[in-house]
Amino acid sequence: MSKLLKKPVKLALIQLASGADKSHNLTHARDKVLSAAQSGAGIVVLPECFNSPYGCDYFPSYAETLLPSPPTPSQSPSFHALSAMAKEAHVYLIGGSIPELDTETKKYYNTSLTFGPSGDLLATHRKVHLFDIDIPGKITFKESEVLSPGNKVTIVEFPEYGKVAIAICYDIRFPELAMIAARKGAFALVYPGAFNTTTGPMHWKLLGQARAVDNQVYVALCSPARDEDASYRAWGHSLVCDPLAEVLVEAGEREETVLVDLSGEKIEESRKGIPVYGQRRFDVYPDVSKGEVRFEDEV
Numbered sequence: 536m537s538k539l540l541k542k543p544v545k546l547a548l549i550q551l552a553s554g555a556d557k558s559h560n561l562t563h564a565r566d567k568v569l570s571a572a573q574s575g576a577g578i579v580v581l582p583e584c585f586n587s588p589y590g591c592d593y594f595p596s597y598a599e600t601l602l603p604s605p606p607t608p609s610q611s612p613s614f615h616a617l618s619a620m621a622k623e624a625h626v627y628l629i630g631g632s633i634p635e636l637d638t639e640t641k642k643y644y645n646t647s648l649t650f651g652p653s654g655d656l657l658a659t660h661r662k663v664h665l666f667d668i669d670i671p672g673k674i675t676f677k678e679s680e681v682l683s684p685g686n687k688v689t690i691v692e693f694p695e696y697g698k699v700a701i702a703i704c705y706d707i708r709f710p711e712l713a714m715i716a717a718r719k720g721a722f723a724l725v726y727p728g729a730f731n732t733t734t735g736p737m738h739w740k741l742l743g744q745a746r747a748v749d750n751q752v753y754v755a756l757c758s759p760a761r762d763e764d765a766s767y768r769a770w771g772h773s774l775v776c777d778p779l780a781e782v783l784v785e786a787g788e789r790e791e792t793v794l795v796d797l798s799g800e801k802i803e804e805s806r807k808g809i810p811v812y813g814q815r816r817f818d819v820y821p822d823v824s825k826g827e828v829r830f831e832d833e834v
């Protein structure tokens with residue numbers, strides 16, 4: 536079996552406390568990314584909407600323009616801040632997500648940017664599955680009132696380590712994205728995500744463990760810290776599951792950085808012990824990674 540993860544790496548999830556002040560959020564994120572790097576992290580993750588409060592009312596006013604790439608600093612201060620943080624900390628940085636406005640189509644997206652240790656943009660993922668739910672008496676949320684969906688599977692190669700799949704929050708509820716990425720060789724599935732105090736206790740950990748056990752890879756979920764005064768109260772509990780679906784680390788509700796060591800051996804051992812990876816019956820059902828899969832944004 537080829538090594539999915541070429542060498543051990545420390546992963547950091549920054550459960551950031553963000554507020555209404557974007558430039559403060561960016562400076563605060565920088566401090567946390569640098570301190571995660573000082574603790575030995577090689578890959579650092581920020582939460583969904585790390586530079587703004589989360590909610591349909593906020594997306595338009597916080598949206599930045601990313602295309603054509605690279606944007607100017609005034610079009611996207613967050614792009615430039617993330618690139619600089621990755622370079623200064625010398626880490627692979629999965630920059631949570633930010634609200635994006637495509638000025639040509641006038642469409643808004645929930646978009647994740649990933650940068651390499653030289654500050655170069657490695658990947659862009661626009662949330663594919665929008666968070667439209669209605670649980671009477673608990674929560675109604677309709678991202679599609681403002682946002683448009685992305686249309687591709689995102690797998691990024693970190694040359695030192697291997698491939699990582701990136702998707703955003705509600706995307707975790709759709710196992711196809713995870714299966715495709717794992718079968719294409721990702722060693723980890725990373726989801727910046729902001730579940731809430733209704734969906735969090737129901738499904739956050741369960742979904743992390745489910746995607747891990749289905750695919751025998753590491754799964755990381757990175758949430759904003761809970762703000763009790765916000766209109767949307769994030770669940771917190773950023774966590775990492777190993778390829779056997781054991782939760783290796785889990786944050787509480789407040790601001791916190793969790794760090795964990797990932798190793799290729801763990802993936803190999805789990806696949807050797809429970810070899811479902813080689814036991815699939817593609818003569819009985821189709822392999823979703825072999826059908827028509829889009830890896831590039833439709834333009």
Ligand SMILES: NC(=O)CC(=O)C(=O)O
Nearest residue numbers: 666704705729730731734
């Ligand atoms: N932010 C989200 O997409 C929230 C979500 O997916 C949930 O189930 O809660």
